[in-house]
Amino acid sequence: MSTTFWIIIAGAVATYLTRIGGHLVISRFDTIHPRVEAGLNAVPAAVLTTLVAPELLNAGPAEWAALVVTAVVSLRGGLMAMFLAGAAVLIVARQFVG
């Protein structure tokens, strides 16, 4: 079996653990420590930010335009509107500045 296959299997097991783990572990405690809860709340934004920030180092005008438009649309629209607006700007801008 390929490495990719094992990554998928291990990723699936890890994911299932998160889906069943809260019930098995956290529900045994009456309260979650506020600092632990604060840390858990920060996990999604912290992880996802690291996937965007370094891309800014190599971003050209087309990429910057797309990210700015995505951010502006986020003030009003949902995830899909944001994504489509950003993607549309990127594709159009790439035709001009490569």
Add this chain to the structure above:
Amino acid sequence: MATDVISESGAKSDFWQGVRLSMPVVVASAPFAVLFGALAVDNGFSVLEAFLMSALVYGGASQMVGIQLFGQHVAPWLIVLSIFAVNFRHVLYSAGIGRRIAHWPVISQALGYFILTDPQFAVAEARAQSGQTVGFAWYLGLGLPVYVFWVIESALGAVFGKLIPDTHALGIDFLLPIYFLGLVLGFRKRPLWLPVVIASAAASIVAYKTVGSPWHVSIGAIAGVLLAVILPPHHSGVKARP
């Protein structure tokens, strides 16, 4: 006998009620499933592997993260850890939904947790809070269509992705950062959001420049989470913000 018939038809109508509620989720997730498939082959996955990942992991954002890191030739254990990190929020869903479905048979519960996604949790929790029972048939009706369409559309996206000749002109290589930025911004109402984002962004950029990829992901994430843990709890108080 009569009660059997009644409860069976009740379960059937519960199932279809769940299916109706699943439709907006099916529609909203379709583009991401196709996008995942296309990006997966762009990052070196085969069509079968893209299909398998959707069928077994079944978590959109974590799958995107996984293929992004895979394309950057990150160490396998770190890819798995990142999938785990992105999906870690499910621990809270799981803790929350557990008391709603505790009356199901164990096998049903095990299946129920497998399809516990963000919308699945949100809709099921809303039903529970309105005082209605979260039954297995209803829950399955809500989750099954989303799962089936997600897997099929991922495979279609992967087949389609192989046919795209110039991925750069179509911006395929930069769609994920846009998607992730959208997800980050979606969390902006959470307490401490901006400090966490700034800490993670700064730490990940510094780490990217010094230690190098892929460590910037873990280092940046740890910086943001640590900040939230270290700051006095009233800053991140769950109820503190108006």
